[in-house]
Amino acid sequence: MGITRWWPIALAVFIPGIVLLYLLKQKVREQKISSLNLWKEAYENIQANTPWEKFRNNLLMYMQIAALIIIIIALMSPYLTGRDSGYGDIIIMIDNSGSMSGIYSEGVTKLDEAKKQASDYINSGIDARFSVVSSNGYAGLEISGETDKKQVIDAVNNISETHREGAFDSGVSMVQSLVSGMKDYKVLAFTDESVNVQELNCEVIDLSVAGENGALHSVSHSIGEDGTVKVLAYIANYGKSKLITDVNLYLGDKLYDIQTVEADSGKDAVVYFKDIPAGRYRGLLNSDKPYLMAEINSDDMLMADNSAYDILAGTNDQKILLVTEKNSFLENALTLGNTQTVLDKVKAEDADDLDVSKEGYDLVVYDGEVPDQLPQKSNIIFINPKLSKNTKGWQKDIFLYKDNKNNVLVKTKSSKVTEYIEDYSFSCIKAKEFELPSWAYSFFETSSKNTTGYCGYYGGRKIAVIGFDLHNTDFPLQTEFPIFMFNLLKQTMTTEILERNVYNAGEQVIVNRVENTKETVVTDTTEKKEQYAFEQDTIVYDNTNYSGLYSVKEGKNIMYFSVEFPASESNISEKAVVTADKKDIQVSKHINDKVSTRTYIIPILLILTGLLMVEWRVYRKKL
Amino acid sequence: MEERIFDEAFFKGLNRVKHVSRAAMQGGRSGMRRSKAKGSSVEFADFREYVAGDDIRRIDWNTYGRTDKLFVKLFIEERETYYSILTDASTSMKYGIPKKSILAARLAGALTYMALDNLDRVRLLSLYGDKVKISSDYTGRQGFKKALSWLENVEFGANTDLNCSIRRIPFHNKGVTVLVSDFFSKDTTDKNVENILEAIRYLRYMKQEVILLHVLSPQEISPELEGTMGLIDSETEEMLRITATSRLCRQYKEVLDRFCIKIEQAAKKYQAHYIRMCSDETIEQFIYSGIKKGLLES
Structure with a gap:
């Protein structure tokens, strides 16, 4: 409910005037009669029958006051119900990305405000089908074409806060497909970020609020030569004024130090926590909470971006066994950029004598060889394994060997192993083609779309297979080769619960x-x-x-x-800028519905006319 | 008085009627009324056997010739009726257009005329407050002039308690008592009717044939009030603030009708006559109503 203009309420000063006129009009005209007794009895009888007789005496006055009030209401142009009732479908699109977790008003987040405005709108007597879409980088259709308002409001209220990064684009795409074929629809988009609504008939409710916000984007550490540790926290000021705040550093869940940092509006700052003793660091590393946490020590408009973690991981030496006749390409590639890698080389005929499991190798690379028995724990890379068409034993599950092809073009296939070298290809004199096992993903395929390189997790270990000899290609001579090997080792060396932290x-x-x-x-x-x-x-x-x-x-x-927390969601000083392909879109802080309000003046005036007719009839009857 | 009470219209038709009194006169002087007393009138009543001491002039010799027995003729003795005509002289009787007091005086005058014309005796009384003003007894045509003069000088303007005033009136013989009033009082309707009933009972106890002439004004019968008004009681000066609606006026008429019916029923209960008159009605209309109700005969 809303009021277009308030000045007509001043007309209420005429109400006492009407009452006064009636009081003056009602000055008693005296008349002598022979006896009052009969009149008294008649009057008492009427009052006994109708207790509101007094009211009836002044009925005209009350009706005139009511008429004046209706005129005032009509002039105030209230928009009580039926806002946008001309639309058959109304799509409510709510941004629930990270920035919507920010404060809109005291105790109310922007997402809360969006839900409230949407719920109020749904409850305001609109007769339409409702759809609700949430957008946080991924669009979610919460409810579609529903007329039961309770269900629609429940769907709105079920949209939960997220700290995801995402503009409205995915939501706009979903709504576009939703409204295709609809003629009379309207989209209400609640967001605090810029959005391109393309050709949608859209009204954008801008929930951006300018204010103070400091964000702690990252925390990291380095170990000095003397073993002491230095922690670095990166802070950005998205507020209007200069940020001066304390930053706390926690080792695990224990507060270690507090530093003060200053950052001008729109600027970044770095705070250092130096000389953390080596012993303290080792103790933290071996504890059950091996992480660092830095936190801005003051409240602002967006609290979710005020802290960051640095998970500590062990830096144990990694042991690799290379079983090969001779492959200098591999020898160089396996030690690439990692000084803590220990590489042992052994020839195929000596490999059987070596107890690989006992030696505790993290990775065993078989170049042109296939062992009789697999090592118990180690991860394995097979390069150009010697295979017959009828594989036996454990080989059945790992090698789904199909054929051997000559002079093929090997292409990289998008995967973690081929990160940064997508769409790369090289020629190969001879390559084996495999059927891809269910536990693996492909990273090399031949021009006939058959897999010739794959990787996966099988039997509690990582296994990678390359179906050709590196000497049969020019791949090792290319700049992409070390990148490929780095990725392959990264994927096959890790056997921890998580690949990243x-x-x-x-x-x-x-x-x-x-x-x-x-x-x-x-x-x-x-x-x-x-x-x-x-x-x-x-x-x-x-x-x-x-x-x-x-x-x-x-x-x-x-x-x-x-x-x-995504850094792009921390910038609350940015106002929502709305663009559209063909028309101007109005951006407001609240749902704009003035267009339909005029419609409701007519019923009010009809009521007024009816009231005046009744009044005239009553007046005539009195005469 | 502003208006002539006894004008030409008043005298028209008075000769045509006379009052039919049920009261069989006893005592009093000789007159035109049949009395229970058998006397020297010309109107035959009955025969009885002669006994010693009877006036031999009344022996019916024709009967003796047929029966050989002496019979004496009995005649009804005609005696005069004593009329007491009471006029309510309260303030409320001055109300109305035309005033109720005028019709009251005319009715009293008309009845006086009829009585005197019938050789009866009449006394006029005005009930003024708790006092009773009593005229001398009037007889004959000369008496009528005096009576009219007395009626013209009756003063209205007091709070009259009918029951109380009537009890102050001395009644010595049987007679006819006419009460001309609007029967309004300061009491509530029920109490008022009770008082009227008491008054009728008292009059009946005093061996009076009672005639109630209820006089109302057109404004009382069909009030034409509008808007918010202060109604002031003419006797008590009390004010009642009302908003006169058609519904209230309808309700008033219903109350008035009930009031009149209650008085009529009270009259009927004690064999009294009741005639309701409007102050704009003429004597002819009264005579017509009287004949219709068997009170008068032409």
């Missing part, structure tokens, strides 16, 4: 099974635990909508990972 909000987390555990337990930022049973060697955890610290526990192993 920093994720973006909303990103999927791949949880690996280690030591054949049957289940894993993920604890989120609110200490809520979720248990997952392993049906395969990995599970996907995607409930990473909130920034903060998470942990994954498998058996006795526990690993932390942090979800970061």
Whole structure:
């Protein structure tokens, strides 16, 4: 409900005037009569029958006051109900990305305000079909074409806060497909960010609020030559005025130090925590909470971006065994850029004598060889394995060998192994083609679209297979080769629960099974635990909508990972700028519905006319 | 008085009627009324056997010739009726256009005329407050002039309590008592009717044939009021603030009708006559109503 203009309420001063006129008019005219007794009795009888007789005596006055009030209401142009009733479909699009977690007014987030305005709008007597879309980089259709307002409001209220990064574009795309074929629709978009609404008949409700916001985007550490540790926290000031705040550093969950930092409006600042003793660091590394946390020590408009984590990981030496006749390409590539890698080389005929499991190699690379028995734990890379068409034993599950092709063009296929070298190809004199096992993904394929290189998690270890001899290609001579090897080692060396310990909000987390555990337990930022049973060697955890610290526990192993608040969502000083392909879109702070308000003056005036007719009839009857 | 009470119209038709009195006169002087007393009138009543001491002039010799027995003729003795005509002289009687007091005087005058014309005796009384003003007894045509003169000089303007005033009137013989009033009083309707009933009962106890002439004004019968008004009681000066609606006026008429019916029923209960008159009605209309109700005969 709303009022277009308030000045007509001043006309209410005439109400006492009407009352006064009636009081003056009602000056008693005296008349002598022979006796009052009969009149008294008649009057008492009437009053006994109608207790509101007094009211009836002044009925005209009350009707005139009512008429004046109706005139005032009509002039105020109230828009009580039926806003946008001309639309058959109304699509409510609510941004629930990270910035919407910011404060709109005291105790109310922008998302809360969006929900409130949307709910009020739905409840304001509109007769239409409603659809609700949430958008946070990913668009979610919460409800579609619903006329039950309770369900629509429930759908609006069920949109939860996230710390995801995302503009409205995905939501706009979904709404565009939703409204295709609709003629009379209207989109109400609640957001605090810039959006291109393309050709939608859209009204944008801008929920951006200017204010103070400092963001702590990252925290990292380095170890000095003397073993002391230096921690660096990166802070950005998105507020209007200069930011002066304390920054706390926690080692695990214990406060270690507080530094003061200053940053001008729109500028960044770095705060250092130096000389953390080596012993303290080692103690933290071996504790059950091996992470650093930095936090801005003052409240602002967006609290979710005020802290960041640095998960500490061990830096143990990694042992690789290369079983090959001679391959200098591989020797160089396996030690690439990692001084802590220990590479042992052994020839194929000597490999059988070596107890690989006992030596504790993290990775064994078989170049042109296939062992009789697989090592118990180590990850394995097979390069150009010697295979017959009828594979036996363990080889059946790993090598689904199809054929040997000559003079083929090998292309990279988009995967983690071919990161940064997508769309690359090279010639190969001879290559083996495989059927892709269910546990693996392909990273090389021949021109006939058959797999010739794949990687995956099988039997509690990482296994990668390359179906050609590196000497039969010019690939090792290209700049892409070291990148490929770096990626391949990164994917095959890791056998930890998580491949990374920093994720973006909303990103999927791949949880690996280690030591054949049957289940894993993920604890989120609110200490809520979720248990997952392993049906395969990995599970996907995607409930990473909130920034903060998470942990994954498998058996006795526990690993932390942090979800970061996206830096782009911290910039609250930016006003929502709305663009459209063909027309101007009006941006307002509240739903604009003035167009339909005039319609409701007519019913009000009809009521007034009816009232005046009744009044005239009553007046005539009195005469 | 502003208006002539006894004008030409008043005298028209008075000769045509006379009052039919049910009261069989006893005592009093000889007159034109049949009395229970058997006397020297010319009107035959009955025969009885002669006994010693009877006036031998009344022996019916024809009967003796047929029966050989002496019978004496009995005649009804005609005696005069004593009329007491009471006029309510309260303030409320001055109300109305025309005033109720005028019709009251005319009715009293008309009845006086009829009585005197019938050789009856009449006394006029005005009930003024708790006092009673009583005229001398009037007889004959000369008496009529005096009576009219007395009626013209009746003063209206007091709060009259009918019951109380009537009890102050001395009644010595049977007679006819006529009460001309609007029967309004300061009491509530029910109490007022009770008082009227008491008054009729008292008069009946005093062996009076009672005639109630209820006089109302046109404004009382069909009030034409409008808007918010202060109605002032002419006797008590009390004011009632009302908003006169058609509904209230309808309700008033219903109350008035009930009031009149109650008086009529009270009259009927004690065998009294009741005639309701409007102050704009003429004597002819009264005579017509009287004949219709068997009170008068032409």
